[in-house]
Structure formats: structure tokens, C-alpha cells
Amino acid sequence: MSQPTLNHRLTSMDASFLYFEKKEATMHIGSVSLFESEIPFDDFVAMVDSKMHLLPRYQQVVTPDPFGMAHPTWEFDQNFDIDRHIFKIQIDAPGGEAQLIDLAGRLFTPMMDRSKPLWDIYLIYGLKGKRTAMIARVHHCMVDGVSGVDLLKIVLDISPEVPKRLKAPERPPQLPRPDATRRFFDTLLGGMQEGMNRWMEFQNGLLNLTQALADEQSRQSVRETSNTIPQLATPVSLLPFNRPCSGQRKLVWSTFSFAEARAIRAALGGTVNDVVLTTLSGAVSRYTEHHGQQTVGRQLRVMVPVSLRQQDQRGALGNLVSMLPVEIPLDMRAPIERFQFINRRTTAMKSGRVAEGLNLFSALMGILPAPVHAFAGAMAATPIPAFNMVSTNVPGPQVPLYAMGKRMIAYYPYVPVGYAIGCGCAIMSYDQNLYFGLTSDTQAMPDVEKLKEALEESFIELRAAAGVEEIKPKVMKARRGKKQ
DSSP states (O other): OOOOOOOSBOOHHHHHHHHTOBTTBOOEEEEEEEESSOOOHHHHHHHHHHTGGGOGGGGEEEEOOTTSSSOOEEEEOTTOOGGGTEEEEEEEEEEOHHHHHHHHHHHHSSOOOTTSOSEEEEEEEEEGGGOEEEEEEEETTTBOHHHHHHHHHHHSBSSSSOOOOOOOOOOOOOOOOOOHHHHHHHHHHHHHHHHHHHHHHHHHHHHHHHHHTTSHHHHHHHHHTTTHHHHTTSOOOOOTTOSOOOSOEEEEEEEEEHHHHHHHHHHHTSOHHHHHHHHHHHHHHHHHHHTTOOOTTOEEEEEEEEEOOOGGGTTOOBOOEEEEEEEEETTOOOHHHHHHHHHHHHHHHHHTTHHHHHHHHHHHHHTSOHHHHHHHHHHOOOSSOSSSEEEEEEEOOSSOOEETTEEEEEEEEEOOOBTTBOEEEEEEEETTEEEEEEEEETTTOTTHHHHHHHHHHHHHHHHHHTTOOOOOOOOOOOOOOOOO
């Protein structure tokens, strides 16, 4: 595997996840995954340690700029110790889903320790059926959803055969720390380079956007979505979970058949993400009415992350995303009508290159000096958010993955919330299933289980309306390694 090219200094987007982080709005992403049996802890730690040379970023610590004039840099942790990142937790057997949900909430709640590389893994033992759970956290300044999946493929295996551990190469000795004068000029050059990179990104994006909009269909889509970006400046209709956050987190989850989602997509002529947004908006409508609030004339504004990562950037870390703001009427109760509305809206926004347009705005903001970004993050407070919730849908591998020969049988993603956005939804497709993870702040949304119930009802309703029968997922056979 070729080593990805890693930048030494955080980009403006990556650094923003540090600047805007507060205890009420932690900025790590994560997951809860289940394995079919017990993973031998010491062997797992040794296996991950043997692969750390493939993950150089995971050995680096965020180092603030000494003069505060540029974004932080990534420096190798001279005291890196794998035992500070992988932990074993034993719960009272036989532990069930409720105990795992409670534990996950407690682990996802605190901010990550910035004095060490920003990731950790917890292996949970004592679950019913002798299963093992893995709860993983990684700071958003390191990865986005797509690059996080790439890293999952390094830590886990595609074969149930336990790979032989090879001796990791010695890490080359680190160069002595530059003197104060050199560091000062590095700071100046680093700030200038980031500004130039963002300006070049803006110019290239503007050129590509202009070329893409040369055809009439794209121009028509632009006209149809011309009011999208100005709408972001208008206040959202506050939903029951758009309230001040405490920082206390809870994650609940649901599992749906990926084959059923694809069948719905085929029957109605859309995408799997249209299925996801139709299911989610239907659930939010039910949840809103459950709280005694009207849905007539009200909109759900969902911010959908869109990866801008090109094929040649697979394996590179950091964040290469933009956002697609999708407004969905909450009083549109017929599931097929709602699906068709979402499909028309998202198709027009993609054709109109709305995500690329918003990325141009982000690139312009990135030109501003690092102290301005840091000050904005320190002063950030949004009692009225720009959108109601985030919904991120990451495609994962459709073949089973293994840790020390133990099959991963479920993967529930976690997305950060905060700033009066008390609920977020992350979706991961893996091994013929769609896994929904609903993150909530327990102060803003103490009853996230109600949304989970509504989510399951909404999916069943959409499946029935599309005329799709229940489909049992196919069991993928284990991939065996080649005999030597």
C-alpha cells in the first residue's frame, strides 16, 4: 500500500474543527461495531501496533503554532505509546444493548485529549453471546467520513484468517526542533501558503464550475436552485431538538436491509440517499407531531455532507467535503410524494453544482488569517442554527470485515452534534445492511429513542408504498486467503 501524502500544517477546514470545539460541542466522529465473538485483546493491540507505520497521522499530535499566526501543525509524538490509545472494558455479563448504549454515550461525551494523537479504541467484553464491541473515536480534524472508511480497511481485514504480524520498520529519528527564528519564518510561510492554496482552490473551483455550467441543462438547474444559498441566511424553523446542548451524548441505532433500500430506489427512480432522506424526514415529521407541534408549513433543513475527494485522493487524510442543504416540507406525508420531491431537489442541486458553489465560499473564508478563524471559533454561539440537523451517508464495504479472525457483524456510526443542533444522523452501508446511528444531546433531546421508533416506522411505510417486499440479506461467504 502506498503511503498517502500528508500535509504538515492543518488546512483551514481541518483546523476549524479544533477552533469551534467546546465541551458542549465535541468534534470527534466515531462508531460502535459488534463482532461475532471475543477478540483476544493483547493480540489485537499487537496487531494494530504492527500496522502503525501505515498510519503515520495516527502517531502525530496537534501542535499549536508557537506565535499564534498560523494554523497548528502535525508533529510526531515522541512518547507515542499504543497503550494510551487502545483500552479494555469489562462489563457485567451478560450485557445487552441497553448497557452498550449507556457505555457508548459516556465514552463519546468528553473532549479528546489533545496532548496525544487524537484517536482511541475501546474493546468491550461481557456482552451477551460472548460478542465483542469496539467503540472508536477519531477527531474530525484528522478525517472525514470517506477517509475514515479507508482507514477502517487498514485496521481490519477482509479475510477471517489471522494475518501474520510482520515486524514494523523502525521509525526514522526525528530531526532536532528548529530554532525560534526558523519557526517564526515557518509560521509566516505556512500562513501565506494556506492563503495561496485556498485562493488557488477558489480559482480552480470557479473555472471548473464555469466549464461545468456550459450546457443548458446545468444552467436551468442553477436557475431552479438560485435561492438555495441565500436561504441559508434565513432562520430555520426550530424543531423539538433544536435547543441548547449540554455536551452529554447518547447514540442509538437501527439496521435496515441495503437490498430493500436499493429495491425502493429502483422502483421509484432515485438514489439510496433519496431513500435515506425520505425515511429520515418522515421520522422527524412523526417526532415533531409527537411533541405536540404542528408540521403544516414547516420545513426540515438537513445539511448533507458531500465528498469532493477524487479517486487519486483516496487514502489521503483530512477533510475534503462540502455541504448540500436540503429543505423538506414536514407536512408532505405521502412517502412517494416526499421521495419524488427530494429526488427532484437533490438532482437539481447536484446539476446546479450547489455543493461546489458552497465550497468556493469556504475556500474564500479559508484565505482569512488563522487568528481570525481561532477568534471566530472562540466566540461562536448559535442559539438559532443554520440548519436543523446533519445527515451523512457514507458508502462502506459490502463484504464482511474481520478483526483477529472475528467477523464484524454490525457497524453503527456516530456524528458530532452541538450549537443548538441536538440531533444528528449518520448512515453507513456495510455487508448488505444500512446502519443508522442517531446521535443526540441528552439535554436538547432526552428522548432520541422516539425518533428511532419513528425512523423504523417511516422506512416500513416507504417500502410498502414502493411495493417492495421484505428482503432477507444474503450472507456473504468469508474470503479465504490464498494458500502459499
